[in-house]
Amino acid sequence: MHQDVERVLYSAEEIAQRCKELGAQITEDYKKRGETPLLVALLKGSVPFLADIMREIDLKLEFDCMDVSSYHGGTESVGDLKINKDLDCSLEGVSVLLVEDIVDTGRTLSKVKSLLKNKGAKEVKVVTLLDKPARRVVEIKPDYVGFTIENEFVIGYGLDYKQWYRNLPYVGILKASVYE
Ligand code: PRP
Numbered sequence: 001m002h003q004d005v006e007r008v009l010y011s012a013e014e015i016a017q018r019c020k021e022l023g024a025q026i027t028e029d030y031k032k033r034g035e036t037p038l039l040v041a042l043l044k045g046s047v048p049f050l051a052d053i054m055r056e057i058d059l060k061l062e063f064d065c066m067d068v069s070s071y072h073g074g075t076e077s078v079g080d081l082k083i084n085k086d087l088d089c090s091l092e093g094v095s096v097l098l099v100e101d102i103v104d105t106g107r108t109l110s111k112v113k114s115l116l117k118n119k120g121a122k123e124v125k126v127v128t129l130l131d132k133p134a135r136r137v138v139e140i141k142p143d144y145v146g147f148t149i150e151n152e153f154v155i156g157y158g159l160d161y162k163q164w165y166r167n168l169p170y171v172g173i174l175k176a177s178v179y180e
Contacts, residue, residue, distance in 0.1 A: 001172070002165070002168060002172070004165070004174060004175050004178045005155070005156070005168070005172035005173065005174065005175065006172070006173040006174065006175045006176075007172065007173055008170045008171070008172045009147075009149065009152075009154060009170075009171045009172055009173055010147060010157075010170060010171040011170050012157075012169040012170050015052070015129070015146070015157060015170070015171065016052065018129075018146045018147065019049075019052045019053050019056050019146070020056050022053060022056065022127060022144050022146060023053055023055075023056020023057045023058070024056065025144065026053075026057050026059075026097070026127065026144060027056075027057050027058045027059055030057075030059055030095075031059070035095045035123075036059055036060055036061055036095065037057075037059065037061055037095050037096065037097035037125070038061065038062050038063070038064060038089070038091070038094050038095065038096050038097070039053075039054055039057075039061060039062070039063035039064070039097050039099050040063070040064055040065070040066060040087065040096050040097070040098050040099065040116070041063060041064075041065045041066075041098075041099040042065075042066060042067070042068065042098070042099070042100055042108070042112065043065050043066065043067040043085065044067070044158070044160075044166065045100075045101035045102065045158040045159055045160065045166070046099045046100050046101045046129075046158060047158055047166075048101075048157050048158040048166075049099060049100075049101055049129045049146075049157070049158055050063065050065075050099045053099065053127065062089070063099075064087045064088055064089055065085065065087075066083065066085055066086055066087050066112075067083075067084040067085040068081050068082060068083055068084060068108065068111075068112060068115075069081075069082050069084060070082065070107075080111075081111045081112070081115060083115075087119075090119075090120070091116060091119040091120045091121040092119075092120040093120065093122050094120070094121050094122060095121070095122050095123050095125070096116050096121045096123065096124045096125070097125050097126070097127060098112065098113070098116070098124060098125070098126045098127070099127055099128075100126060100127070100128040100129070100142070101128065101129050101130065101157070101158045101159055102128060102129065102130040102131070102132060102154070102159060103126075103128045103130070103131050103132065103136075103140070103142050104132050104135045104136075105135055105136060105137040105138060106136050106137060106138035106139070106140040107137060107138055109126060109138075109140050109142070110138040110140050113126075113140075125143040125144075126142040126143050126144070127142065127143065127144035127145075127146075128142045128144070128145055128146065129146040129147065129157070129158075129171075130145075130146060130147055130148075130149050130154065130159075130171070131145045131146075131147070131148045131149070132148075132149050132150075132151060133148065134150065134151040135151055147171075152173050153173060153174045153176075153179065154171055154172070154173060154174070155168065155171070155172055155173075155174045156168030156169070156170050156171045156172045157169065157170060157171050159171065161174055161178065161179060
């Protein structure tokens with residue numbers, strides 16, 4: 001275990017198992033509805049989850065990535081959302097499955113959902129590895145959740161503190177001494 005980690009919350013094995021379950025559920029749901037999703041991952045935190053979950057979904061699908069941040073001035077913006085990297089493909093009539101590492105206040109998700117609908121998406125569903133409902137400010141519920149967590153500072157498997165720890169293969173709780 002990394003020296004800055006207080007304890008492991010979800011091991012690499014537990015995450016892999018949950019990805020299998022979620023992938024099977026998503027496959028079944030979309031097959032039933034006759035839909036093929038476009039996976040849209042929000043950079044950078046969702047990269048490891050995207051890589052794992054997409055290989056557990058047995059559907060003919062495509063994926064794309066976008067990078068957004070809260071708007072602090074600049075030209076390209078939707079509401080107060082700044083688009084650092086937009087999608088490459090058209091969303092007209094597309095069923096989007098947003099891939100997130102964590103839903104915290106829900107602000108990002110809520111804004112991105114509106115943005116994608118404005119771009120013509122037929123539907124926008126959400127799969128997130130982690131859900132932290134205790135911190136919610138905007139009322140929003142992801143459609144597929146890997147794990148529901150308490151209000152703790154989590155890192156690893158894509159999640160960062162100052163851009164570090166994204167490469168840890170597990171989700172862990174960061175030692176308070178690192179950020180205090
Ligand atoms: C994180 C995470 C979500 C968002 C969740 O992204 O990946 O997109 O914050 O927070 P919210 O529910 O309060 O909006 P971040 O902006 O830190 O970028 P990153 O993915 O590059 O780490």
